[in-house]
Amino acid sequence: SYELTQPPSVSVSPGQTATITCSGDKLGDSYASWYQQKPGQSPVLVIYQHDKRPSGIPERFSGSNSGNTATLTISGTQAMDEADYYCQAWGSSTNVIFGGGTKLTVL
Amino acid sequence: EVQLVESGGGLVQPGGSLRLSCAASGFTFSSYDMHWVRQPTGKGLEWVSVIDTAGYTYYAGSGKGRFTVSRGNAKNSFYLQMNSLRAGDTAVYYCAASSPFTDAFDIWGHGTTVTVSS
Numbered sequence: 001s002y003e004l005t006q007p008p009s010v011s012v013s014p015g016q017t018a019t020i021t022c023s024g025d026k027l028g029d030s031y032a033s034w035y036q037q038k039p040g041q042s043p044v045l046v047i048y049q050h051d052k053r054p055s056g057i058p059e060r061f062s063g064s065n066s067g068n069t070a071t072l073t074i075s076g077t078q079a080m081d082e083a084d085y086y087c088q089a090w091g092s093s094t095n096v097i098f099g100g101g102t103k104l105t106v107l
Numbered sequence: 108e109v110q111l112v113e114s115g116g117g118l119v120q121p122g123g124s125l126r127l128s129c130a131a132s133g134f135t136f137s138s139y140d141m142h143w144v145r146q147p148t149g150k151g152l153e154w155v156s157v158i159d160t161a162g163y164t165y166y167a168g169s170g171k172g173r174f175t176v177s178r179g180n181a182k183n184s185f186y187l188q189m190n191s192l193r194a195g196d197t198a199v200y201y202c203a204a205s206s207p208f209t210d211a212f213d214i215w216g217h218g219t220t221v222t223v224s225s
Contacts, residue, residue, distance in 0.1 A: 042218060095154070
């Protein structure tokens with residue numbers, strides 16, 4: 001079955017750049033999206049179609065894709081960015097795949 | 108205000124049934140594919156099902172044959188009928204909307220909790 005692999009955790013110091021990767025065999029065939037989820041809250045879309053930001057999402061959030069790996073980058077990370085981040089792509093038959101999630105800690 | 112509001116969660120015994128509802132407002136409901144996504148406590152997101160704008164439905168393997176999704180565009184609502192529930196179905200269930208413009212889940216509800224336990 002199609003899977004998306006993310007690191008379980010990433011740590012970053014305030015003001016530094018956080019990088020979260022998402023690997024999957026079919027990422028080259030499907031757009032990747034990224035969601036931020038804070039404790040007790042619903043997910044929020046932060047990146048879609050690999051590298052586009054919805055309105056209202058700060059410019060420090062960016063995305064990229066290279067082959068079978070999508071990357072979420074948070075530049076100048078702030079304490080408020082501490083959250084779980086999930087990548088998502090589309091499999092066959094309109095199935096949706098989520099990565100296992102990455103817990104971002106801002107130390 | 109753009110929002111999705113779920114209802115219908117609760118405690119149900121194994122083998123029982125539950126019907127979740129999701130009410131949409133603030134956007135053109137008929138133009139969005141509507142999904143259910145669930146999240147067991149402390150775990151990641153798991154896609155459950157979708158009903159697209161044409162009414163076609165698709166399910167993750169875990170729900171095939173047990174779950175049925177439907178929508179009522181006139182009521183701006185959609186539903187998830189869950190039968191033969193198991194302990195593994197225990198989770199927060201979110202409804203979410205995806206648009207063809209983003210190929211992503213643009214709008215999420217606040218979630219409703221389903222607990223399957225005797």
